[in-house]
Amino acid sequence: MFKINYCNQCGGKTAFRIAEGEDRKRDVCHDCGFIQYLNPRIIVGTLPTYQGKVLLCRRAIEPRKGYWTLPAGFMECGETAADGARRETMEEAGAQLTDLHLYALYDVPMIDQFYMFYRAEMLSGDFSAGVESLEVELFALTDIPWGEMAFPTITKVLRQYIDDLPSGHFNLVEARIG
Amino acid sequence: MFKINYCNQCGGKTAFRIAEGEDRKRDVCHDCGFIQYLNPRIIVGTLPTYQGKVLLCRRAIEPRKGYWTLPAGFMECGETAADGARRETMEEAGAQLTDLHLYALYDVPMIDQFYMFYRAEMLSGDFSAGVESLEVELFALTDIPWGEMAFPTITKVLRQYIDDLPSGHFNLVEARIG
Ligand SMILES: [Zn+2]
Ligand SMILES: [Zn+2]
Structure with a gap:
């Protein structure tokens, strides 16, 4: 750490x-x-969707500045995990979400991080880049810039989502990365 | 904190x-x-069962010394959540577990804690009190000492287990406490 x-x-x-x-x-x-x-830290994030597209942010800060990510960040004291995920989505992407559904838990013990991703439909098509984002954009699932993703956790949860979409069953995924 | x-x-x-x-x-x-x-800390714990009974530990340390709890403790750097839950069960109760099933996630924002409980059948009827336990005992579900439980999270996950047992469906529970 x-x-x-x-x-x-x-x-x-x-x-x-x-x-x-x-x-x-x-x-x-x-x-x-x-x-x-x-102790390990919790990173809370969301996979925001709107009319079949997914909302990604291009990072304005290191590490991985210029690469695409989902809204995510360290859970803060005094908040719940879901509250934190909602907060990060507002801070980084200016987007409001409907109900959150816990979707992926990733252990990354090499860097003492524990990721929690929630799926959520956006309340509207409104979004805007926060100070930690260069730009924010809705991507069709066929247009995701796989070669420019910021972190393995982001790629993993997006691929899982695309795998699950045809069935409509988004069972909670638990995995270890690294 | x-x-x-x-x-x-x-x-x-x-x-x-x-x-x-x-x-x-x-x-x-x-x-x-x-x-x-x-940042909030993760507490990993287990609900160990053996032949229909549940394994509880009586705390040898403050807070809530002398009260009953499930094996649980702070997740450590370098381990996964499930590894941590298994480790705590061995340290506090001397018990080995079969497959772990994630069962309850509790946010306790008042004290900056995030609880993760796993259900798991014990590998055998062997157990022994670790240094943080005064005694360890298998309880029939009708004999759980409800008036002497150490923490609200412990009571909550045990009651959930008893509620779910008749159906055999142990869906993941997410809740906020406090
Ligand atoms: Zn200094
Ligand atoms: Zn000092």
Whole structure:
């Protein structure tokens, strides 16, 4: 995730070691003994659709600036996962959604991330690029720019959606990536 | 979650404020500008069953020491959610599980937690209390100590299981608690 050098409680130096009563190495403060736990983070996103098209955002920020993605971002404290997914969709794509349906859960343990994607129909054809997007566009499923996708999780959930569409059954998918 | 006083990168003092380019207050370092994000944490747990009984652990640690719970704990970096649920079950209850089936997702935004419970049959009738458990016991569903449950999430997933059992259909449940 990222390297910790100092205790966020007392400002003392930390060491990455096994503290008493723990079974694995953690960042432990030399001075006050505080253990700073790092845990996987949840990324909440949506697959917004409108009249058979899917809404993609072209990233204005690194990593993968200029590549296409679905609206998604880190879940924030104080919100539910679905609330977070809705918020990200508004922030990045300026789009309002109807009911959200949980659709894909992806473990990405290599980078300590856990993805939750919701399917949702857009409330209208309105959308607009937020500050983290260069542009936002509705794509027909035959026009998705597969060669310019930002992340493997995005490609995976879009392919799953295209596979499921003919049957109309969108069962929850659980998968590990990487 | 918890209060941050110092930057874990440079050891400088932090302030809880809106940094440039951010839309909400975060812990920001006065000296180096590092933003320390706090995000909700995932708690992974299981509902282990064996010959129609359910395995509960009596907590040896605070909070809710002495009360009954299901095996559950914070998901760790580098593992999948299902791996974490299996690990917690081994650590707290000394029990091995067959296939895990995702069963309940609970948002608890008041305490910045996201719960994931899996159903799983135990591989055998073997179990033993880990260091975080005073005792571990298989309970008939008619004998569950409802008045001594540790957390609302535990009560909720057990009641859901009892509701679903007659039909044999254990559809994934999504709920917000608190
Ligand atoms: Zn300290
Ligand atoms: Zn700093």
